[in-house]
Amino acid sequence: MADDADRGRRRGVTTSSLPPSVIATLPGTYYTDENVFGLEQARIFESMWFCAVRAADLTKPGAFRTVQIGRESVIVSRSKDGSIRAFLNVCRHRGARICTEESGEVRRAFQCPYHAWTYDLDGKLIAAPNLSRMPDIDRVEFGLVKVHVREWLGYVWVCLADEPRPFEEEVQAQVAGRLGDLDAVHNYGIENLALGRRIVYDVKANWKLIVENFMECYHCATIHPELTEVLPEFADGLATQLYVGHGAEFGEGVEGFTVDGSAGVDRIPGVSETQDRRYYGLTVKPTMFLNLVPDHVILHRMFPLAVDRTIVECDWLFRADVVEDGRDIEPSVELFHRVNVQDFDACERCQPAMGSRAYARGGVLVPTEHHIGAFHEWVLDRLGTGQPT
Amino acid sequence: MIPACPLAALPRGEAIRLDADPPIAVFHTEDGELYAIDDTCTHQDASLADGWLEGCEVECPLHASRFDLRTGQVDAPPAKAPVRTHRVVVEDGTVYVEPSDLPPNLPPGVRSRSA
Numbered sequence: 274m275a276d277d278a279d280r281g282r283r284r285g286v287t288t289s290s291l292p293p294s295v296i297a298t299l300p301g302t303y304y305t306d307e308n309v310f311g312l313e314q315a316r317i318f319e320s321m322w323f324c325a326v327r328a329a330d331l332t333k334p335g336a337f338r339t340v341q342i343g344r345e346s347v348i349v350s351r352s353k354d355g356s357i358r359a360f361l362n363v364c365r366h367r368g369a370r371i372c373t374e375e376s377g378e379v380r381r382a383f384q385c386p387y388h389a390w391t392y393d394l395d396g397k398l399i400a401a402p403n404l405s406r407m408p409d410i411d412r413v414e415f416g417l418v419k420v421h422v423r424e425w426l427g428y429v430w431v432c433l434a435d436e437p438r439p440f441e442e443e444v445q446a447q448v449a450g451r452l453g454d455l456d457a458v459h460n461y462g463i464e465n466l467a468l469g470r471r472i473v474y475d476v477k478a479n480w481k482l483i484v485e486n487f488m489e490c491y492h493c494a495t496i497h498p499e500l501t502e503v504l505p506e507f508a509d510g511l512a513t514q515l516y517v518g519h520g521a522e523f524g525e526g527v528e529g530f531t532v533d534g535s536a537g538v539d540r541i542p543g544v545s546e547t548q549d550r551r552y553y554g555l556t557v558k559p560t561m562f563l564n565l566v567p568d569h570v571i572l573h574r575m576f577p578l579a580v581d582r583t584i585v586e587c588d589w590l591f592r593a594d595v596v597e598d599g600r601d602i603e604p605s606v607e608l609f610h611r612v613n614v615q616d617f618d619a620c621e622r623c624q625p626a627m628g629s630r631a632y633a634r635g636g637v638l639v640p641t642e643h644h645i646g647a648f649h650e651w652v653l654d655r656l657g658t659g660q661p662t
Numbered sequence: 663m664i665p666a667c668p669l670a671a672l673p674r675g676e677a678i679r680l681d682a683d684p685p686i687a688v689f690h691t692e693d694g695e696l697y698a699i700d701d702t703c704t705h706q707d708a709s710l711a712d713g714w715l716e717g718c719e720v721e722c723p724l725h726a727s728r729f730d731l732r733t734g735q736v737d738a739p740p741a742k743a744p745v746r747t748h749r750v751v752v753e754d755g756t757v758y759v760e761p762s763d764l765p766p767n768l769p770p771g772v773r774s775r776s777a
Contacts, residue, residue, distance in 0.1 A: 400713070
């Protein structure tokens with residue numbers, strides 16, 4: 274427990290004030306302070322690889338999505354040659370938002386609705402009123418500002434940093450570290466799965482509450498009756514994420530990862546025997562959760578919009594033939610939809626209390642939650658502000 | 663006649679802007695035809711050579727009025743007046759344009775340098 278005591282001390286909480294079983298959380302202000310959120314936007318969301326858009330949602334050249342990443346609106350779109358590009362959603366002329374829709378399709382170019390500066394699908398400035406009278410305007414130099422793009426698991430990851438850390442180190446290492454290796458996730462062939470359902474949740478809670486909630490299962494027996502029926506070991510409150518390579522086993526008599534334990538749909542071809550009848554949950558910092566079960570994958574993307582508001586987009590992905598044939602995915606979707614609602618309700622219950630004087634110095638993490646302390650250390654490290662006061 | 667460019671430098675589907683007075687756009691269509699029209703849209707100062715070439719029409723990159731390369735006629739507002747068309751000749755692998763004698767229809771604020 275030396276580590277935990279240490280952590281408590283570094284948090285500015287005297288060890289004598291906390292019994293050895295528990296360690297301190299972050300103080301409440303970390304969930305309410307606009308300045309903290311501003312730092313998180315700059316040093317986390319705008320600095321790291323961010324899981325932004327499902328690649329298959331960009332069906333053809335000109336299709337786009339706009340997403341909020343930190344303080345920036347970003348256009349993610351498919352260019353003429355089929356590759357994916359991302360740009361800051363800002364006209365280089367006078368700064369107007371280029372795309373105001375959340376998603377859409379342009380035929381050939383992005384055009385600013387203010388003065389009609391027009392950019393091709395690679396971001397190059399191709400036309401503007403009087404442009405031919407300004408031959409000194411370099412069309413690439415005055416093109417849309419590009420951001421780094423990477424496709425993995427069928428999703429588009431973008432990085433707003435000038436010089437991103439290697440994707441392998443920053444993102445893939447997190448997945449390999451949790452599952453043991455990358456093959457374990459590649460077995461699910463996520464990029465080949467089809468979207469069975471998408472539900473978007475508007476959660477009135479700080480993004481860290483949502484991460485912390487996903488990382489622990491101390492709450493499972495209380496708020497997730499259906500999930501605990503399917504995965505009985507969750508009633509122990511031991512987070513599955515604690516052990517490398519561990520997936521929670523389906524209960525006896527449970528036929529599938531469904532709301533009533535009934536059989537699911539066809540198993541994903543690459544899933545190994547050891548992965549069968551198991552649930553693997555992973556947090557991929559900063560804003561993505563991955564849930565793997567034999568017949569589908571549930572993928573959460575978070576978009577923190579304000580210190581107390583986070584949009585969560587959740588995709589249920591199945592074999593393409595399952596979706597095309599119109600198989601009944603309802604019992605599968607319903608299980609994790611309930612889990613989501615149960616979780617986000619809990620986070621929304623916490624958010625208003627973060628500003629209470631009862632929580633000024635934060636709360637405590639019980640032993641089955643101690644690993645959340647590492648997440649807190651990570652946040653503090655990214656913010657570079659030293660220990661909370 | 664104004665020399666425009668070597669034919670080989672103007673692939674099908676592309677256009678070139680000649681710095682004549684007023685500027686002229688030369689198009690090489692996907693079907694292999696060559697056409698020249700005034701480069702400036704008659705609605706607002708925009709280069710039609712930067713526009714979207716489809717068949718025998720070019721769409722202004724700014725506000726989507728379409729001009730017929732054969733006649734200079736415009737299909738729909740905001741542009742209302744046609745552009746002039748110019749004769750194109752290819753000699754010894756070089757594209758030449760013979761500018762029209764008619765007065766151009768230039769947008770407000772754009773004047774011919776000689777006018």
